[in-house]
Amino acid sequence: MIWNRTSLLGLEPLEVQEIETILELAKEFKLHLQKKELPSKNLKGKRIVNLFMEPSTRTRVAFEIAAKSLSADVISIASQSSSLTKGETLKDTAKNIQALGADAIVIRHSSAGSPLFLSKTIPVPIINAGDGAHEHPSQALLDIFTLREKLGTLSGKNIVILGDILFSRVARSNLWGLKKLGANVTFVGPSTLVPRDFEKLGANVSHNVNESLKKADAIMLLRIQHERQSTSHFPSLEEYTKVFGLNMDRAKLLKPNAIILHPGPINRGVEIDSSIADSKNSVILQQVTNGIAVRMAILYLCANIPIKP
Ligand code: CP
Numbered sequence: 001m002i003w004n005r006t007s008l009l010g011l012e013p014l015e016v017q018e019i020e021t022i023l024e025l026a027k028e029f030k031l032h033l034q035k036k037e038l039p040s041k042n043l044k045g046k047r048i049v050n051l052f053m054e055p056s057t058r059t060r061v062a063f064e065i066a067a068k069s070l071s072a073d074v075i076s077i078a079s080q081s082s083s084l085t086k087g088e089t090l091k092d093t094a095k096n097i098q099a100l101g102a103d104a105i106v107i108r109h110s111s112a113g114s115p116l117f118l119s120k121t122i123p124v125p126i127i128n129a130g131d132g133a134h135e136h137p138s139q140a141l142l143d144i145f146t147l148r149e150k151l152g153t154l155s156g157k158n159i160v161i162l163g164d165i166l167f168s169r170v171a172r173s174n175l176w177g178l179k180k181l182g183a184n185v186t187f188v189g190p191s192t193l194v195p196r197d198f199e200k201l202g203a204n205v206s207h208n209v210n211e212s213l214k215k216a217d218a219i220m221l222l223r224i225q226h227e228r229q230s231t232s233h234f235p236s237l238e239e240y241t242k243v244f245g246l247n248m249d250r251a252k253l254l255k256p257n258a259i260i261l262h263p264g265p266i267n268r269g270v271e272i273d274s275s276i277a278d279s280k281n282s283v284i285l286q287q288v289t290n291g292i293a294v295r296m297a298i299l300y301l302c303a304n305i306p307i308k309p
Helices: 016-035 058-069 090-099 114-121 137-151 169-180 196-201 209-215 237-244 284-303
Strands: 047-052 073-078 104-109 126-131 158-162 184-188 204-206 218-221 259-261
Touching: 016 058, 016 137, 016 169, 016 284, 047 058, 047 090, 058 073, 058 104, 058 126, 058 137, 058 284, 090 104, 090 114, 104 114, 104 284, 114 126, 126 137, 126 284, 137 169, 137 218, 137 259, 137 284, 158 169, 158 209, 169 184, 169 196, 184 209, 196 204, 204 209, 259 284
Parallel strands: 047 073, 047 104, 104 126, 158 184, 158 218, 184 204, 218 259
Antiparallel strands: none
16 A cells, blocks of 8 residues: 555646555445445544535535544535635635644635645645646546446546536546556547647547547546636537537447446536436446545545644
8 A cells, every 4th residue: 555645636646556545445445335334444533624615516525424434523614604705815714724623624626726735834634626627636536436347447448538628627637547547538529628738648639529439438528617617618508519418329329338427517418418327328426426435545545644744
């Protein structure tokens, strides 16, 4: 087991062995969850604070359940109900959470780099639950965990990520993680949302959905992230759906065993048809369930290492 970090800020800096450590531990925790057993590796007596400055359902709830499943105490703070609304800075908020005895802070923030900033500001483990369009490491780890359950080794597998790549932290974290594990990653979508620049990071870039679908061992759909876009990147949502949405006709191009992923929230009838989201090849809800075990592993590894003040 290789793990010496106190914070998980992204997948870009991780070594392959560190990713393997998280995934192996997640597998162990998944067995405990299935048997409804308290794992002997736990966080009894530790305080985990969830600081969510952007909306979340899956990530916040899964981190909360993960912490409780490890017998930690967990406190969740939403930005609207915190003193941030009264002008307190993020730095002061974090220092106060430290003073209240947090053993780890899970943070979601609209600004890329906020988790890194906090990790340099306070001697408390920081776990990135999504920062702007930068990284969403726990999401990519649960995606990879689910992909490995379904496909086995990812070495040489073709993973297609279709949609709004430009504004997606999920796409970036998956690219880093999947490439490290030997997968071929293809980003697909309109050229305005999938610029050729992503090739410099190691992704294949395509604007041809049909051709990309034929080669895919797995396809991940991403929603359009309107909240991060100040201008429109395509003529209309209807046109986007017509050209890039995964509908029944287009899904016929996929290999029979190709699996379908989506980090959620899904916009039914936009990037994915309801019939595809609910089809037998869809693992969307399995991703959500796996998110608990994966986040247990992340919390356990980060909150258990003593850090120097
Ligand atoms: N995938 C994801 O981050 O979902 P939430 O925004 O609901 O946490």
